[in-house]
Amino acid sequence: MENRFVFDQKIKIILFAMIAIGLVALVTGLVSNSVADTRFWANLLLNNYYFLALSLGGAFFVSVHAMGESGWHTSIQRVPEAMSRFIPVAGILMLITFLLGIHHLYHWTHTGHLDPILEGKSGYLNLPFFYIRFVVYFVVWTLLTHLFRKASVQMDTDPDIKYFKRQRALAAVFVVFFAVSSSTSSWDWLMSIDAHWFSTLYGWYTFSGLLVSTVAMMILIVIFLKKKGYMKHVNDEHMHDLGKYLFAFSILWMYLWFSQYMLMWYSNIPEETVYFVARLKDHSTLFYVNLIMNFLLPLLILMARSAKRMDWIAGTVAVVIIAGHWVDYFLAIMPGVAGENTNIGFFEIGLTIGYLGLFLMVVFYGLTKASLIPANHPYYKESLEYHTHY
16 A cells, blocks of 8 residues: 555646646636736635635644544545645735735725725724735744644654644644634635625634535545545545534534624615625525535535445535535625626636646645655554444
8 A cells, every 4th residue: 555645647737737727717817807807806816715725724624633632533634734735825826916916806905095984994904914914824824834744744754752742732823823813814805805894703604614615625635545546544434524524514604604694684784784785686696506505415415424424425515515615705705806797707717727726736746745644643543443423
C-alpha cells in the first residue's frame, strides 16, 4: 500500500487544462465586460472567497479535532491539512483583487459620496483599517496552519509526544482566532457589499456554509484517493462520520438561513428586508434552488444510515453541496455588487473551473509532501479500530 500520494502526469494535465479554461474565461470576461464592470470583480471575489473558505474549513476541521483529542479523524487528517495549504495562495489572489478592484466592489470605499449611515460606520469601514485586518487575517491563518502542518509531518519521523502537544496548543490558538476572524472577515468581504444592511447572524451563517462545503470537498478527495488505491485504512466507519457531518451541517446551515430570513420577514423593516427583496426580485429561481441544493436534497438523501456509508451516494450529495454553496455565495455577492447585471454564463463557470483546478493542484501537491498515514500519531490505532453505531 502506497503511503505517499504520487501526483501523476495525467492528473496534472487535467488540472492544467482546468486552469487554462479559467484563464480563457478570465480573458473573455476582461474583453466582454472590461475592468470597470462590476460583474468581473464580483466573480473574482466570489471564487477567491469560496476557495479560501474551503482551505480555512480544512484548517478548522483538523484543529477542532486535535483540540478535542479526537481519534477517528487521524485516518483522514492529511486531506484537510493539504486543503489548508491554499490559504496563502488565496491571500495573494484576494489581495490582487482588492488592490485593483476594491472600488468596484464596495460602495463605502467611495468616501466622497457617503451618506449618514455609512459615515457612522466609517470607524470600521475605512480602507487603512480594512487592509490592516486583511494582513492580520492571512498572516495569522498562514502561520498557524504552517506550524500545525509542520508538527504533524515531524511526528511521522519522530514519535515524540511533544509534537502532539504542540499540535493541540496550536489548534487551540487557531480555533480561538478563527472564531473571531471568520466572522469579521465575512463582514469585511461579504456583508459590507450591502453596507447599509447588517445581520447579527451573518458570521454564523457564513461559518456553517464554510463548514459543510469543506466536508463535502473532503469526502470527494478521500473517495478519489481511495479509487486511486490510496488510503485503504479509511473504511466505512470513517466515511459514515463524514456523511453525518455533511448531513448535520446542512441542517445547521438551513437553521441559520431560516432564522435570518424569518426574523427579517416577520419584522418587515425596510432597511432589513431590502437585502432579500433584491435577491428574490432579480434571482428568484436561484433563491429557491439554493435551498433545494443545500438543504432539501442532503436532508432527504442522507437521512438513511446506509446512504452515508455508500461512496457514490455521499459523493453525489457532496458535489451538489459544493455547487450549491457556490450558488449561495453568488447570491451573497452578485446582487449587491452588480445588481441586475448578473447571470451565470461561460465567464462564471469557466472561472470557477479554473479556480477549482488551481485549488486541487495545491492540495494534491500538498498530499505528496507527507505520508497519507500518520502512523506515529498517538490516536492512529484508535482510528483503525473505530466503530460507529449511529
